[in-house]
Amino acid sequence: MxxxxxxxxxxxxxxxxxxxxxxxxxxxxxxxxxxxxxxxxxxxxxxxxxxxxxxxxxxxxxxxxxxxxxxxxxxxxxxxxxxxxxxxxxxxxxxxxxxxxxxxxxxxxxxxxxxxxxxxxxxxxxxxxxxxxxxxxxxxxxxxxxxxxxxxxxxxxxxxxxxxxxxxxxxxxxxxxxxxxxxxxxxxxxxxxxxxxxxxxxxxxxxxxxxxxxxxxxxxxxxxxxxxxxxxxxxxxxxxxxxxxxxxxxxxxxxEVAGAAMTSDAYHITATHPEGLGAIQAMKSALEDAGLNKEDIGFLNAHATSTPVGDQSEAKGIHAVYGDSKKLFVSASKSITGHLLGAAGAIEAIIAVKSITESAIPPTINTTTIDPNIPAGLQIAIGDAVEVEVNAAMSNTFGFGGHNGVVVMKKV
Missing domain, CATH: 3.40.47.10 (Thiolase/Chalcone synthase)
Incomplete structure (x- = not known):
């Protein structure tokens, strides 16, 4: 291939x-x-x-x-x-x-x-x-x-x-x-x-x-x-x-664009699946397509739009895939950029690529008190950028209609 x-x-x-x-x-x-x-x-x-x-x-x-x-x-x-x-x-x-x-x-x-x-x-x-x-x-x-x-x-x-x-x-x-x-x-x-x-x-x-x-x-x-x-x-x-x-x-x-995957929630016209089932499978399939293990991913740019339901279901999905990994940093760049709808995945892929080339993960800003419904084991980069080597990064995007799209990038 x-x-x-x-x-x-x-x-x-x-x-x-x-x-x-x-x-x-x-x-x-x-x-x-x-x-x-x-x-x-x-x-x-x-x-x-x-x-x-x-x-x-x-x-x-x-x-x-x-x-x-x-x-x-x-x-x-x-x-x-x-x-x-x-x-x-x-x-x-x-x-x-x-x-x-x-x-x-x-x-x-x-x-x-x-x-x-x-x-x-x-x-x-x-x-x-x-x-x-x-x-x-x-x-x-x-x-x-x-x-x-x-x-x-x-x-x-x-x-x-x-x-x-x-x-x-x-x-x-x-x-x-x-x-x-x-x-x-x-x-x-x-x-x-x-x-x-x-x-x-x-x-x-x-x-x-x-x-x-x-x-x-x-x-x-x-x-x-x-x-x-x-x-x-x-x-x-x-x-x-x-x-x-x-x-x-x-x-x-x-x-390198190492892998990608799509799934559907088949659940609701605007809401994500409450347990993140579609997102879970999309992340797992993208890893498989990339030939990587979950331990290889150093940065996950979450879709995380700042909506009450969406953030919670995605966080559950990320935790279901990665568990309490200390190798993975999760960040939500929409806290900084806003949500660019159909352009979001592109600018967030660019952010993921830059995290690899610059060995830096952007912060999630404005988040001061984590919702108790968000799994405690997620390592969310809050407040300040994180300087760390990133060999591979994952970028999540989800859309109305139940569309889940995940792309994985890695060092060449």
Whole structure:
């Protein structure tokens, strides 16, 4: 079976518009949550989110990219540009059919859809829709635009598994390369859900924190006072490449994508299985796929969104797999970044890779009193980063509909 490695990474996120800035803020535990400025949130239960700062698309995108792409597609293109440049592969020296794009998104062009429908209603239902309305809203369009912009003619599709979308995209990308169907695949995820309809909808589900008095302290995974997640936005992109191909061209290799797995909870449309049964099997299967033992994993980046039910069931699942291991550190990076929905798995895979290359695990911030329902044996990195050698890392993502996606990275 062919080996798959990571040769490029890119990110645009609330904590940073490039890898260096992003990692510096994450490892130092700087929250990205702040009052919403994209619209007036006065009448919403939640009036804050993790928004991207200093967004300037003209620095990275041409006029057509901006005109044809919803904000989520623009984020995807910017992160893809960084990752492709970082990888340094030259498409002109390859068959274009050897390079593909497999991308994830939970909501796609949500902002465009909301804006166009509101304008339609506001004009007395006169159908003056933008000619790009349909393509901008399609969930597969970020993948399509990356392919079009760079001339990648290989496999191209989008995975939609809610907040597990990026992990399922990476799993598919890994497997296509393993099967010899591609030499390189650009993968990851993107979402732009800081909109009125999205915030209002998640408020109706009672999924978001309402800690409006102090947004930076709102996301507190595993804490007894957690009250919901903080909405985030952005994109993460990784260039996955067949190992021998990467080695032959002298590419810098960050880490190996060693294994991945998916399961379903088959339980509830929004809630995770209370005993974490689907998550348990996904973690076990990912370890098996990677050919690793549980003792090999030094860092587990938990999905841990700071919701009362979700954190508890995941913690039970992690404990069922790893027990009271003192070799494993668990951390919840969403306490810092917010929850980027379909992009979450991508930026968290980047965090896992950086933990391997930098020998450091980011902290879980804001957590002061662990919920007594969280298994006491879990070694959660709270408050400060942990400096420790990480030979392999696991990243969990779970999505509405019962989707569980787990990816394992290791040193090469």
């Amino acid at each position: 062919k080996r798959v490695v990571i040769t490029g990474m890119g990110v645009i996120a609330p904590n940073g518009n490039n890898i260096a800035e992003f990692w510096d803020n994450v490892i130092n535990g700087r929250s990205a949550a702040r009052d919403i400025t994209r619209f007036n949130p006065e009448h919403f239960k939640t009036r804050f989110a993790s928004q991207i700062s200093n967004y300037n698309p003209v620095a990275d995108l041409d006029r057509n990219d901006i005109k044809r792409g919803d904000l989520y597609s623009q984020y995807a293109l910017i992160a893809a540009k960084q990752a492709i440049e970082d990888s340094g592969f030259d498409i002109s020296t390859m068959s274009p059919f050897d390079v593909g794009v497999i991308f994830g998104s939970a909501q796609g062009g949500f902002e465009t859809f909301e804006q166009q429908v509101v304008e339609y209603a506001g004009t007395g239902h006169h159908p003056h829709f933008n000619p790009f309305f349909i393509p901008k809203t399609l969930i597969n369009m970020a993948s399509g635009l990356i392919s079009i912009k760079y001339g990648f003619m290989g496999v191209n599709f989008t995975t939609v598994t809610a907040c597990a979308s990026a992990n399922t995209a990476m799993m598919d990308a890994m497997n296509y390369i393993r099967w010899g169907k591609a030499k390189i695949i650009v993968t990851g995820g993107s979402d732009a859900p800081v909109t009125e309809a999205s915030i209002g909808g998640y408020n109706a589900l009672k999924a978001l924190s309402t800690r409006n008095d102090d947004p930076t302290k709102a996301s507190r995974p595993f804490d007894i006072d957690r009250d919901g997640f903080v909405m985030g936005e952005g994109a993460g992109v990784l260039v996955l490449e067949e190992y021998e191909h990467a080695k032959a061209r002298g590419a810098h290799i960050y880490a």
